[in-house]
Amino acid sequence: MSLSVLKQRYIALMLFFIDYKVLILCFTILVTVISGSILIEKTIFNGVGFTSVGIFNSLLPSLILFLLSIVSYRVIMGVYFFRTIYIIFLLSSFLACISLYSKYEKVTSEIQKIHSFTGKNVWVTGVVTSRESSNTFLFDSGKGGLGSSLIRFAKYTDLHAGQRCKLSVKVVQPSSFSEFDYKRYLFRKGIYSILDVLEYECKNGGSKLLEIRYSLERVVERAIPEPESSLLIGIMFGSKRVFTDGFNEALRNTGVSHVIAASGYNVALVANGIDVILRRINGRFVNILKVFGILLFSIFSGFSASLIRASTMSSIYFFALFIGRYCNKFSSLLLCITLLMLFNPFLIYDIGFLFSFLSTTGLIFLPSCFEKLRRSKFVKESVLPSVISILFTVPVSILFFGKVSVISVISNILIIPIISGSIFWGLGATLLNFIFPSLKLLFLIPYVQLLIFKYFVQISSNIDMVELSINPYIFGIFIYLSIFIFCLIKYPISSSNYYISRVRYINDRKYC
Template identity: 30%
Template sequence: MAIHNAAFFGAIAFLLGVAAASIGIAFGVYAAALAALGIGTVLVLRRFAADVTRAAIVVLVCVAVLGYFYFHLFAAATVPSTADKTFEALVARDPKRGDRQELTLSLRSPAAGSVVWYAPRYPAYAYGDVLRFSPEASVSLRYGRYVLRGDAVRTAEGAGNRLRGALYAFKRALVGILEAALPREKAALLAGLTVGERGEFSDEFKEALRVSGTTHIVALSGYNIAIVALAAGALFSKFLARRPRFLVTLSVIAAFVIATGAEASVVRAGIMGAILLLAKDSGRIYSLRNAITATAFIMALVDPSVLIFDLGFQLSFLALLGIVFLVPRIEPLVLRIRGVPAVLKEHLATTAAAQLAVTPLLLMSFGSVSLFSLPANVLILGTVPLTMALGFLAGFAGLLHGALAGLFALPAGILLSYQIGTIEFFGRLPQAGLAFIPSWFVVLPYYALLVFWVRWKRKPPHAAIG
């Protein structure tokens, strides 16, 4: 077995073990299923070199078992403890702001571990703040995350890592420049598109995003990483050699991921971008299949709970898989549509592929999916990359001089007006969509049909006789 195939199947086996442990499958049941699967695979592949096949199957089964125990060992090692005493906690990430603040806290001795704490919108907390909690504070496990409940008093500021604090401050400076250059609603959307900041969205606009099925456009993704990587590469190409430029570009991508909160979608895009740059720098062939699998493996290795308990992780990977594997199937159907510009056909194929991939998960998570999502996204997505680029240019130009931001904010504002108008138009329509929660007996056959559609090859027509 070639090493790239061995790595691919090994990563899949590890992820299988993590997933099985995450959903609470008993080890005896899991081991029996693995044994049956391994024996069945050997029997199916017996026409190949038996010794190699059996050895490979045994190794993969062992890796799948390793993934199972890795989840439990990681979970046991990361259980937070408050020690039933007054304790302090450091705000370990830039808070997520909305109707309330979501803070990731690193507990200090005598407590230990990492938790999430939900605080009122005010007073505003920041990365590096030290908070003191009373002994009455309690920790509970919710959807794979430990949530702290209790009241806190801020005792210190600026206690975090200086580099991380500087990255967060840089992001806030960019957002401030956009807010000064554009009206509030446009600045809020542009901040969401560029750095994932969603704290200034009005309740009405959030609802319009939900009804129109366009909430995902403010989830950072490959578009953002591509813009950052291209900008860094172009900037440093003037005075750095190839290898130093490669390392600096990787560092810029990492800094962007950290500064924007390291959410699942941008971490996934960042790792895949780094793998692409590494393949290009080393002269190796970039395998999208292996890059996707390696990215999921790395993220699960750092935090195995993301595989089952992080909806953003799941949606990000499912949408990517849909675009990669379903677009080639959908494109021939879309190309038959007459009277539609080619660019809209491309966006229709991409949007439909992503929607087909994520719809069951959205239904299971939220109980409904908007029917307006397809037309709204087709009309908006084509303008998003240029809007992002103009937003970054406005932010960086504003760092040089506030007046320069307006040069790029003006055209960005035109695009933002169109995007906001489209979102609000579909948001005002009577809600219509699928509204039910499917069971696994529906979801699994659905995805099996998608896999069959991707793998199915149309037989060539027989030549006419005579």
């Protein structure tokens, strides 16, 4: 491909962005929210107020983006969109600042309330939302209580999600360890206090949906042994499960712990299931049922970050189909991410959320670049998506962990095709076994798949492989810039494409 054709495609992309102004708006909001959330965290943890320098630094990235946009359109295209981009910049900065200020006020208010109770014994009432370890649970006491907290028992306690508890607790501030900033980790998850339990009284009925989920989890636990049952429950419902220290270490070493969580694949199964059940009903009506089905499943599964992204994007997509509008997948994804970041700027620190967004972006664009290659169905449906997901998420992995393991990359490529089928078979077996308890044999297929997964993880974790320490920023820029150029060259675009035609028209006017 010649440089002139490459330039033509780049200009077509820029014209596309001007037509879809919401994309520029979303990019600017995201840049501002990300830099602003970093400023808020520093302000709270350093105990200082906002400074003019700090505010300017948080707006600087979006200002640079604004100037680059102006220069790109003026120099490369020879057209002037200053007024359009200026309005977008002001609007996006305004929305981002409102979101950040609202979040700051809410967080500081909650922290001040918790500070007033620190060191005191109090009674709180709320609902257990998930188990974190053998003796710690996430606990929601609502706005009238202490919000989302981590409750800690002296020893193993047999509680489960969905139970309503009345607790006598001592409120303590989270503290960090020598090698891990635990306080900051909890802060980013919206947890500002740890409650040491002195007395407790719990009963079922705190949350009907969580109780139903617990009943389905019990079906799996009775059908197959550990750790396979906990693996399957984590994959299907996103529930955090307790594994042995050895198996937890093996999961971390091989870099596959992220697969034990509910994800967009589950959302796709829900939508496909509604399609199969209601295939005789009018298509537009089915789309709105998919929105309700996805929402119900997300509530049921605890609204993990990856599920929030997948369910929001899917709901926007199906709602657009319901009202008869074409919906661009990337536009839906970017709009979804922007809305989520406006509501919770600290999602930027959730590695699962970032992995989900980046891998989905890769799966939207890159497969089309390989359409002319001859490959088997297995490579097309299993290997290629795994490689694309890893390619897009490796820079973020290095940013969070400071290094990347070769065994982690290889493990993800090999294990994801094996594990993906267990979601489908596991959900089907669980629902049928819930109705007909004698059909435990239905769990045979997911059990065998997870057995292979377990042994693969245990064997792989014992292999000494090279760990590469790389500058995450340089590596990330190199990877994403390379992907951008590759997509610009290889992405299939017809010569009669509307934006390509507009570029030719602009060029013809230049030389007239």
